[in-house]
Structure formats: structure tokens, C-alpha cells
Amino acid sequence: MATSVDTLGRVAVNGVQDRSNETTLIKAAQSGDAEAFEQLVRSYDQSVLRMAMNLLRSPEDARDVYQEAFLRVFRKLPQFRFDCSFSTWLYRIVANLCLDQLRKRKVRKEEASSLETASGEMDRFQFLPEQRADVDPQRQLFSSEVSSRVNSVLETLTPRERLVFEMRHYQGMRLRAIGESLGVTEEAAKNCLFRATQKMRAALGDFL
Amino acid sequence: MTCPQVQTNLSLYLYGELEFAQEEAIERHLESCAFCQLALTREKEWHASLNAERQDVSLELLADCRGDLRTALRSERGQGWLSGPWSRLLSQRFSPTRRSLRLATASFLVLAGFAGARLMDSGLLPMISASGTVNRMGLLDTAHAQVRDIQPNGQDGVRIVVDQMQQHEVTGKLDDTLVRQLLLSAMQDSADPGVRVDSVEILQHQTSPDVRDALLNSARNDLNAAVRIKALQGLAQFPSDLAIRAALEYILKHDSSAAVRSEAIDILLPLQAPGSVVSPDVLTTLQDILRSQQQDTYVRSRSQQVVAAAEATRIY
Numbered sequence: 001m002a003t004s005v006d007t008l009g010r011v012a013v014n015g016v017q018d019r020s021n022e023t024t025l026i027k028a029a030q031s032g033d034a035e036a037f038e039q040l041v042r043s044y045d046q047s048v049l050r051m052a053m054n055l056l057r058s059p060e061d062a063r064d065v066y067q068e069a070f071l072r073v074f075r076k077l078p079q080f081r082f083d084c085s086f087s088t089w090l091y092r093i094v095a096n097l098c099l100d101q102l103r104k105r106k107v108r109k110e111e112a113s114s115l116e117t118a119s120g121e122m123d124r125f126q127f128l129p130e131q132r133a134d135v136d137p138q139r140q141l142f143s144s145e146v147s148s149r150v151n152s153v154l155e156t157l158t159p160r161e162r163l164v165f166e167m168r169h170y171q172g173m174r175l176r177a178i179g180e181s182l183g184v185t186e187e188a189a190k191n192c193l194f195r196a197t198q199k200m201r202a203a204l205g206d207f208l
Numbered sequence: 209m210t211c212p213q214v215q216t217n218l219s220l221y222l223y224g225e226l227e228f229a230q231e232e233a234i235e236r237h238l239e240s241c242a243f244c245q246l247a248l249t250r251e252k253e254w255h256a257s258l259n260a261e262r263q264d265v266s267l268e269l270l271a272d273c274r275g276d277l278r279t280a281l282r283s284e285r286g287q288g289w290l291s292g293p294w295s296r297l298l299s300q301r302f303s304p305t306r307r308s309l310r311l312a313t314a315s316f317l318v319l320a321g322f323a324g325a326r327l328m329d330s331g332l333l334p335m336i337s338a339s340g341t342v343n344r345m346g347l348l349d350t351a352h353a354q355v356r357d358i359q360p361n362g363q364d365g366v367r368i369v370v371d372q373m374q375q376h377e378v379t380g381k382l383d384d385t386l387v388r389q390l391l392l393s394a395m396q397d398s399a400d401p402g403v404r405v406d407s408v409e410i411l412q413h414q415t416s417p418d419v420r421d422a423l424l425n426s427a428r429n430d431l432n433a434a435v436r437i438k439a440l441q442g443l444a445q446f447p448s449d450l451a452i453r454a455a456l457e458y459i460l461k462h463d464s465s466a467a468v469r470s471e472a473i474d475i476l477l478p479l480q481a482p483g484s485v486v487s488p489d490v491l492t493t494l495q496d497i498l499r500s501q502q503q504d505t506y507v508r509s510r511s512q513q514v515v516a517a518a519e520a521t522r523i524y
Binding site: 197 | 216219220223225251254255257258260262264265269270272273274276277280281284285397
């Protein structure tokens with residue numbers, strides 16, 4: 001049985017069969033099969049939400065992107081002609097929505113150190129990943145310093161750099177797929193990633 | 209290639225996004241340049257530190273998103289009788305967003321509250337019990353239900369769409385596709401580390417490629433050390449797998465938990481057949497550990513033993 005990892009880093013057993021299953025699902029959804037559409041959503045929605053959450057760092061904004069992305073997919077699905085893979089098409093929609101949000105934020109110059117939550121606005125540092133029990137206090141302090149630097153430097157990236165970095169580093173997508181999703185060449189995506197990592201290295205490299 | 213050229217390309221090198229010739233040139237340079245080797249180590253460190261920053265998605269948020277989408281889709285499908293420019297115009301202007309639906313729901317609930325209080329007083333509301341359960345229908349428990357859509361229904365009626373969280377129980381053997389998919393999904397996506405540990409524990413003796421890939425992913429990336437240790441124990445059954453050996457070496461050098469590093473060295477060293485020579489890549493990893501600032505007594509002492517034994521048997 002063949003095993004493969006797709007552009008999103010998801011493991012697929014017997015990729016050929018998965019692709020053909022997906023094509024069947026898309027065709028069924030195009031002809032109005034609500035259950036097929038739901039299955040299609042479920043195969044991607046965790047990745048979509050994770051990407052939106054990671055980029056926007058706000059559950060409210062991530063929810064809006066999630067809903068708008070899949071509504072657009074629903075509305076445009078009848079016109080989907082399999083010219084590119086479904087995931088590339090979906091991520092093009094998600095990427096554009098996230099870019100819009102990030103650009104709006106740049107304009108609004110939102111407070112970077114807070115997060116919107118169900119119980120109001122809270123300090124981002126309360127949401128740092130759990131510290132492991134076997135790490136000594138000095139190491140914990142060091143980790144939180146790293147965290148704070150990572151968050152600061154992410155804020156300095158342009159929306160497009162942030163998006164490319166997110167898609168490559170966290171979603172595990174190849175640059176070719178990122179380029180296709182953003183409607184740019186692989187080379188342009190590579191340059192964008194290069195600039196993002198240069199900034200990250202400049203901010204973190206000497207610290208670690 | 210010069211040192212600055214190598215160092216500016218290290219990230220793309222780690223992502224595997226360089227062309228073959230560039231990658232070769234960097235590797236040749238790294239073999240002989242201690243300064244760039246150090247830069248590579250730093251590069252790996254900041255890449256690893258970014259992984260800890262990943263925002264995880266709670267199952268509650270995912271369930272909310274799915275519920276919102278279902279409501280919005282129902283509304284979209286309801287507009288099916290409209291077509292052409294009117295449909296497009298309406299879908300652009302009046303597509304119900306989550307916020308607008310929430311506002312509508314809230315408005316309705318305020319009105320329903322006033323009306324309900326009046327009806328309760330007059331004894332005209334037999335269907336709703338004091339606990340809020342619609343007893344006559346016998347279906348809804350408001351503690352696990354959420355109003356998603358409200359539509360007028362005739363002159364006096366209303367149609368309320370309610371989402372109800374339902375638990376399902378699935379039982380079956382590990383070779384059952386559904387059972388297996390659920391366990392793999394729980395291993396990767398559950399927000400609860402306890403569930404992730406349990407799923408890894410149940411699957412850790414399976415040898416199929418999907419389980420092997422999932423274990424590899426958990427061992428390297430799970431945020432919880434207990435899950436990573438369980439996943440490592442599962443990987444011990446793939447002694448000849450080069451990708452797993454490479455992952456073990458990486459974990460040994462970079463995992464932030466001493467317990468995980470100790471587990472990794474215990475699994476990595478028995479992979480060598482008794483009495484055989486330790487492979488050069490493992491030996492290099494152990495030597496790197498001895499040269500590094502890593503303070504784990506156990507890992508250092510095991511590395512020391514193996515390196516010393518390898519040096520004693522070296523033929524000059």
C-alpha cells in the first residue's frame with residue numbers, strides 16, 4: 001500500500017485512491033449532494049481553521065475566515081473545473097481572506113499583545129504553550145523570552161511574508177503549492193519565505 | 209560557496225526548498241566549516257522554538273465553526289429558488305453572517321423571554337418545563353443544544369433549528385477502518401493530551417504505514433512529553449527504518465524534555481545489533497551530544513560508553 005504526504009503535510013494512505021475519492025466527492029457536491037459537501041469540508045476544515053488561527057491569533061477572526069472560506073467554496077464549487085487541485089483552490093480562498101484580515105489589522109494597528117476570547121480581551125502571554133514539568137525555572141524563563149521574541153517578530157512580517165511562512169513552516173506546504181495558492185510563481189514564494197526567515201533569524205538567531 | 213552565502217540559505221536548506229546543486233554545495237561547505245555547522249545548529253534551534261508557538265485549535269471552536277457553517281449553508285440552500293442576478297445580488301448583500309444570525313437569535317430570545325413570561329403567568333405554556341427541556345418532544349436537552357436558526361412559520365408559529373451535540377459510541381477491532389481512522393485522528397488532532405496518550409498507546413504495536421507516520425509525527429511534534437514518549441515506544445518496532453532513526457537522532461539532540469531524550473537514546477542504541485559497530489551517523493550524533501551543553505547525566509553516560517567502545521575498536 002502506498003503512503004504519501006500531500007502538500008498540506010497530511011498523510012494519505014494510497015494517494016491515488018484518495019484523490020479519486022476526493023474527485024468523486026467534489027462531483028457529488030457539485031451536483032447538490034449536501035452530505036458529500038460536508039465530507040469535503042471535514043477533510044480540510046481542521047487545517048483551514050488551524051491556519052487561520054495561527055495567522056490571525058484570534059478565535060473570532062479565525063471563525064469568520066472559516067465560515068467565509070467554505071461559503072465561497074460552496075457558491076463557486078459548480079464552476080470548479082479541476083484545473084488545479086481542490087486543496088490549492090481552497091487555500092487560495094483561505095489565503096486571500098487571511099491576507100485581507102492581516103492587511104486590515106495593519107491599517108488599524110491593533111494591539112499586538114492581546115487576544116480576543118469568549119471572556120473578553122486577554123493578554124497573549126496567558127496563552128503560551130504549557131511549560132513542561134521537567135524543565136528548570138531558568139529554562140522556563142528562557143522559553144518565555146523566546147516566545148515573546150517570536151510573537152514580536154511575527155508582527156514585523158508583511159502580511160504576505162507571514163502567510164508564506166505560515167504555509168511553509170506550520171502547514172508544511174511546498175513552495176510550488178504555496179505559489180499556486182497565492183497566484184504567484186514558486187520563485188516569488190521562495191523570495192517571500194527567504195525574507196521572512198531572514199527577519200526571524202535576525203531577531204532570534206543570536207538569542208538562541 | 210562562501211560562509212555568508214551558506215548562512216543566508218540555511219532556512220531554505222532545512223525546508224528542503226533548494227535546488228539539488230545548491231544543496232550539495234551547502235553540504236560540502238558544512239563538512240569542513242565549523243562556523244557554519246554552528247550556524248546550522250542555531251538555525252535548527254530557532255525553527256524548533258517556533259514550533260512551540262503554534263496555536264492549537266480547540267475541539268469546541270471547531271464544533272462552533274461547523275455549526276455556524278451548517279446554519280449558513282442551510283440558509284444558502286434555502287435561496288435556491290432565486291436565480292440569476294437576483295441570487296447573486298442577494299448572496300452578496302444579504303448573506304447571513306455568523307454575527308447577524310447571532311444578533312437575530314439574541315433579539316428573538318429577548319422577545320421570547322418577555323412573551324414566555326407572560327404566557328407562563330397565564331398557564332398557556334405547557335411544552336416547556338421549568339428545567340428548560342422540551343418534554344413533549346422528548347428530544348431536546350438545552351444543556352447540549354444551541355439555537356442556530358429561527359424562521360417565522362405561518363402567522364403564529366416559529367421554526368427553530370437547534371443543533372444538538374450527540375455522543376456516539378464506536379466499538380470494533382483495531383483493523384476496522386473506522387476505528388483506526390478515529391484513533392489516528394485522535395492521536396493527531398485531539399486537544400486533550402490524555403486522549404492523545406490513549407490513542408498512541410492503543411496503536412503503538414501496529415506496524416502499518418499510516419500508524420508509523422502518525423507515531424513519527426507525534427514523537428517529533430506533540431506538545432506533550434508523555435505523548436512523545438509513548439510515540440517513541442511505538443517507533444521502537446521499526447528497527448531498520450532510516451527515517452525513524454533520523455527522527456530519533458533529532459529528538460535526542462533537540463527535544464526539550466530530558467525524559468523524552470532518555471527514551472530516544474534507549475530506543476536508538478538497541479537498534480544496533482549486539483557487538484556490531486555503531487553506524488557513523490549515530491556515532492556523530494552521540495559525539496555532538498558530548499560536545500554540547502546538554503546536561504542529562506543518563507544520556508551523556510550512555511553516549512560516553514558507546515563512543516568510548518567505538519574508539520577502542522577503531523582500527524588505525
